Amino acid sequence: DVMIRDGLWCRVASVVVIDTDKQMVLCQKRSESKDQRPGSWVVEFGGKADPDEDCLATAQRELFEESGIECSPDELIFSGIERSTERRQFAYCYSLNRSTTTQLSPDPVEVSDTQWLPLQSAIKNLEEDPAWYSYGNDLKILKSLIN
Numbered sequence: 128d129v130m131i132r133d134g135l136w137c138r139v140a141s142v143v144v145i146d147t148d149k150q151m152v153l154c155q156k157r158s159e160s161k162d163q164r165p166g167s168w169v170v171e172f173g174g175k176a177d178p179d180e181d182c183l184a185t186a187q188r189e190l191f192e193e194s195g196i197e198c199s200p201d202e203l204i205f206s207g208i209e210r211s212t213e214r215r216q217f218a219y220c221y222s223l224n225r226s227t228t229t230q231l232s233p234d235p236v237e238v239s240d241t242q243w244l245p246l247q248s249a250i251k252n253l254e255e256d257p258a259w260y261s262y263g264n265d266l267k268i269l270k271s272l273i274n
Contacts, residue, residue, distance in 0.1 A: 140186035140219045141173030142203065143268045144196065145246075146227045152249045152269060153225070155193065155233065156240040166239070167260040170249050170269065172196075173218075182219035190223070194241065195232030198223055209264040220264045222272075246273055 144153035152170050159165045172193040176185040183200050190196050206220040227243045244252070250269050253261040 137216050138176040138182055138185070138219065139173055139216050140176060140182040140189060140221065141171040141262065141264070142186050142190045143171055143206075143220075143222045143265055144190075144194070144225050144229075145222055145272060146243065147224050147272065149227055149243075150246050150272070151227050151243045152246055153194070153227075153229075153231075154242050154244050154249060155238045158235065158237055158239045160236060164260045166258075168252065168256075168258055169260050169262070170253065170265045171220075171262060175216075183221075186219065186221050192234055193237045195234075196223070196225060196229060198225075206264065206268050209262070211263075218262065218264060220268065222268055 154168055154170050155172060156168050157164055157166060172190045173186065174189040176182055183203060186203055187198060187200065190198065203221040203223055206222055209218040209220060211218065231241055233241055246269050250266060252259040253266055
């Protein structure tokens, strides 16, 4: 990817999928073929915005590509914009409420595994387990949802 290779700033969108009734979050294991964080577990689905694509559309597209979940723009709850100097990006962050029974069809090029975890377990993994990668905003979102 030219943006990564050349260290250019870009816009990205991410979605944290939560079953608010059961206090569970959908997690994905990134495929080994990914250019960044291959094989890492994360609690976000997302990626770079295409030229002239708004970040809401990016969030919907990336969520569908990585999980098979379709949603309308009004279902996505905006959580804020995170600026990352390290990753050279502006991340438009969203969450989406879905049941743990939602049918998933992840793209194996993008995602090698998925699992639903209790919010507390996901937070612990993101904070302590080196196999898990936190973007920072994911922890803020999850911690805000603990009842």
